[in-house]
Amino acid sequence: MTSIELRDVQKFFGAVQVIKDMNLKIADGEFIVLLGQSGCGKTTTLRAIAGLETIDRGDILIDGQPVQNLKCSDRDIAMVFQSFSLYPHMTVFENIAFPLRATRMSKADTDNRVREIAKVLRINDLLDKRPSALSGGDMQRVAIGRALVRRPKAMLMDEPIGALDAKLREEMRAEIKRLHVKQGSTTIYVTHDQIEAMSLADRIVIMHEGRLQQVGSPTEVYARPSNLFVAQFVGSPVMNIAPAEVKSSKDSAEVGLGGGQNFGFPSALISQLDAARSRSGQLALGIRPEGVLVSREEKKGYLPVEIHLIEPLGSYDIVDLKVGEQLLRARTRSGYVERTGDKVYARIDPEQTHFFDTASGNSLGVRL
Amino acid sequence: MAAVTTSTERSLNRLAIVGVLIVTMIFLAPIYWIASTAFKPRNLSTTIPPTVVFTPEVSPFVKLFTKRSQLRTPPTPEEYAAAPWWERMVFDGGEKVVRDGKGNVQWSGYPSRFMNSLIVAIVSTILAVGMGTLTAYGFSRFKVKGEGDLLFFILSTRMLPPVVVAIPMFLMYRAVGLNDTHLGLIILYTAFNLSFSVWLMKGFMDEIPKEYEEAALVDGYTRMQAFFKVVLPEAATGIAATAVFCFITAWNEYAFALIMTNRRAQTAPPFIPSQVGSGLPDWTVIAAGTLLFLLPVAIFTFLLRNHLLRGVTFGAIRK
Incomplete structure (x- = not known):
């Protein structure tokens, strides 16, 4: 039973603050993914929890006990590194047994534990090999085995599959998920790959420039991004963002994206938008490609637009539409639009529309 | 391929x-x-042109290890017949083996000089490599204030020919009683080799990814344990290479050994040429002494040859 908590954690590298007021509670057995671009402080946060970095202010609590002044060997936390860091002078068996030797476990028990975990990870027949003789996927399995064998309070993983090729990455992702379900240990996983984050996490923690941006379940983070950064970072293809001009009349509202054409919106949004607008100045509209509806025939509420680019992706196409001076990316059935330069009709699904304050980047929370 | x-x-x-x-x-x-x-007979050792084909003999080695004196009168046939085979070789060269009052053969100075060389070279190598490895680890892994200056200072001890400081060193050693002692030479050679050892080992340490130690730290080991269990085995190649170089330097050193020692702690390099001076030079004995002197370095290098090869540790870290 392990919970981890970060309280007002601050970390400086010289004059640069890499972790800013980090507050986070991680429940027992939870799979948390720290997601962000490189240099956003996610790895430093992970290393601080492991004890490989000191923090300048704040508390790190494991099971309610502050550990920020404990050495990493006293925190009982295991870590898997991106580079795997298998000891090259030891066999796979010795690598996995290494953490147990630190606890002076008896030879028979060590042997049992190593073989047990090797079976779970399906690496029993590799135990006598050296790391240099292993494939990338097997190296990673060994690294995970070494982390799990001690039955640590928590598992930390720093981009553990970032060094693998795409196909293997997918395979290992499923394996990590399977292991987590089986072992149920509290896990913190660092990645810059949002697909990895979405597929693995119970909750995603999005970081940017050392600051926590949003914490939530994958669906929550995807459907209700709290600011422009999260909106654009999560989801592929990226959410469309455009400066919006809201014009309201009695029973309808229009949102212009420049170029004289306005998309109609239900008036229910107006009062909310009006209230929000009084607080902030310029608005930005965000819509994911699947929220841009495309029709080949003219329909009510649809605006004529020109097809600028088509990217066929197999199961669906991504189409760039020219709306005034803006480009909107839409997701269509594969082959639905045929040629660039064609004229089609498009509208923005009001239910999937997000509004942001351009100045602060924060979501206005205005939803239909 | x-x-x-x-x-x-x-x-x-x-x-x-x-x-x-x-x-x-x-x-x-x-x-x-x-x-x-x-392995040449003495009369063939200085022929011009050099003799290439000859019957090899071991008399130079017998002479190397025994104390001899010139024969005034040739040995009587009884004496000659009673002498063991190796003593006859000395007689054949116009010399006799010196024996003490009880008739025991007197050893020459060579074996003890050879032992001195071994003691001084081995101990100073262990010290230089040991301290160099620890220092290099410190510089490589921790933020040391004035790191560049310190490393330059360490290197600067190599920037003048060592013999420049021979006279002051000699005076200082005499004052503190380190003249002609093993300890004196060991300290001297360790100091010479240390700068080299630190710089060489720093290069090797820098190449060992620090993730290995971090992995060991989260695996429940202290930094000291991580150093001995993970870093040291990884640094074996570098340690072997550094040890070979330090050993060769200490083993071959001539100038300081000549100045600082004369009997008790004298090493082989100043001893071997000193044999030239007594009577007519016997080049075969000098050659025999030199040949034996070459062996330890060759053996030492041969034993460490596997560690001198790079690539033992290749491929366990993904970059």
Whole structure:
């Protein structure tokens, strides 16, 4: 039973603050993914929890006990590194047994534990090999085995599959998920790959420039991004963002994206938008490609637009539409639009529309 | 993977092999000269042109290890017949083996000088490599204030010919009673080798990814344990290479050994040429002493040859 908590954690590298007021509670057995671009402080946060970095202010609590002044060997936390860091002078068996030797476990028990975990990870027949003789996927399995064998309070993983090729990455992702379900240990996983984050996490923690941006379940983070950064970072293809001009009349509202054409919106949004607008100045509209509806025939509420680019992706196409001076990316059935330069009709699904304050980047929370 | 080679490349390869052979022969020529002289009869050792074909004999080695004096009168046939085979060789050279009152053979100075060389070289190598490894680890892994300046200072001890400080060192050593002691030479050679050892080991340490230690730290080990269990085995290649170089430097050092020692702690390098001076130089004995002196370095390097090869640790870290 392990919970981890970060309280007002601050970390400086010289004059640069890499972790800013980090507050986070991680429940027992939870799979948390720290997601962000490189240099956003996610790895430093992970290393601080492991004890490989000191923090300048704040508390790190494991099971309610502050550990920020404990050495990493006293925190009982295991870590898997991106580079795997298998000891090259030891066999796979010795690598996995290494953490147990630190606890002076008896030879028979060590042997049992190593073989047990090797079976779970399906690496029993590799135990006598050296790391240099292993494939990338097997190296990673060994690294995970070494982390799990001690039955640590928590598992930390720093981009553990970032060094693998795409196909293997997918395979290992499923394996990590399977292991987590089986072992149920509290896990913190660092990645810059949002697909990895979405597929693995119970909750995603999005970081940017050392600051926590949003914490939530994958669906929550995807459907209700709290600011422009999260909106654009999560989801592929990226959410469309455009400066919006809201014009309201009695029973309808229009949102212009420049170029004289306005998309109609239900008036229910107006009062909310009006209230929000009084607080902030310029608005930005965000819509994911699947929220841009495309029709080949003219329909009510649809605006004529020109097809600028088509990217066929197999199961669906991504189409760039020219709306005034803006480009909107839409997701269509594969082959639905045929040629660039064609004229089609498009509208923005009001239910999937997000509004942001351009100045602060924060979501206005205005939803239909 | 077999690469495609053209006929020009093949003939170039052959040419390169011939070149390598010639260079190797140039390098091996002095060693051959010493080795052949060590087994020559004395009268053939200085012939011009050099004698290449001769019946090898071990008399130079017998003379090397025994204390001898010039024969005033030749031995009587009884004396000659009673002498063991090796003593006859000395008689044949116009000398006799010196014995004490009880008739025990007196050893020459060579074995003890050889032992001195071994003691001084081994101990100073262990010290220089040990301290160098720890220092290099510190510089490589921790933020040391003034790191660049300190490293430069360490290197600067190598920036003048060591013999420049020989006289002051001699005076200081005499004052503190380190003259002609093993400890004195060990301290001296350790100090010489330390800068070299630190710099070489720092290069090796920098190449060992620090993730290994971090992995060991989260695996429940202290930094000291991580150093001994993970870093040291990884640094074996570097340690072996550094040890070979330090050993060779200490083993071959001549100038300081000549100045600082004369009997008790004298090493082999100043002793061997001192044999030239007594009577007519016997080059075969000097060659025999030199040949034996070459062996430890050759053996030491041979024993460490596996560690001198790179690539033992290749491939366990993904970059």
